[in-house]
Amino acid sequence: xxxxxxxxxxxxxxxxxxxxxxxxxxxxxxxxxxxxxxxxxxxxxxxxxxxxxxxxxxxxxxxxxxxxxxxxxxxxxxxxxxxxxxxxxxxxxxxxxxxxxxxxxxxxxxxxxxxxxx
Numbered sequence: 001x002x003x004x005x006x007x008x009x010x011x012x013x014x015x016x017x018x019x020x021x022x023x024x025x026x027x028x029x030x031x032x033x034x035x036x037x038x039x040x041x042x043x044x045x046x047x048x049x050x051x052x053x054x055x056x057x058x059x060x061x062x063x064x065x066x067x068x069x070x071x072x073x074x075x076x077x078x079x080x081x082x083x084x085x086x087x088x089x090x091x092x093x094x095x096x097x098x099x100x101x102x103x104x105x106x107x108x109x110x111x112x113x114x115x116x117x118x
Contacts (some may be wrong), residue, residue, distance in 0.1 A: 020063060054079065054088070054090060054093055054094055054097070057075050057078060058071045058075045058090050060075050061074055061075065068090075069087060069089075070094075071088045071090075072087075072088050072089050072093060073087065073088050075088075075090065075093055076088040076092075076096075077092045079093060079097060080095060081096060085097075
């Protein structure tokens with residue numbers, strides 16, 4: 001091993017990851033300082049629909065050992081649906097959340113003016 005020559009100079013070489021992260025940091029600090037020619041990039045998270053989280057939640061609960069019915073009821077409870085003596089299925093939970101969203105946005109429910117009679 002003592003007689004082996006070094007292949008390249010890996011010790012002196014920099015990782016491409018460090019360079020890219022330092023460039024990002026420099027760009028971010030330039031934006032923070034308000035330098036001309038820099039525009040801040042804002043990433044807004046899309047509004048998540050609670051019904052989109054029902055399937056992964058249900059699957060995770062089933063993987064943890066709950067039955068399908070127990071997981072559906074717990075998912076309904078987590079979404080704010082009262083349980084009482086009702087056994088919910090995941091499809092029913094998603095339908096109810098859909099109707100809730102329609103009501104919340106005003107596309108279903110009390111109308112501002114009565115429908116026209118023909």
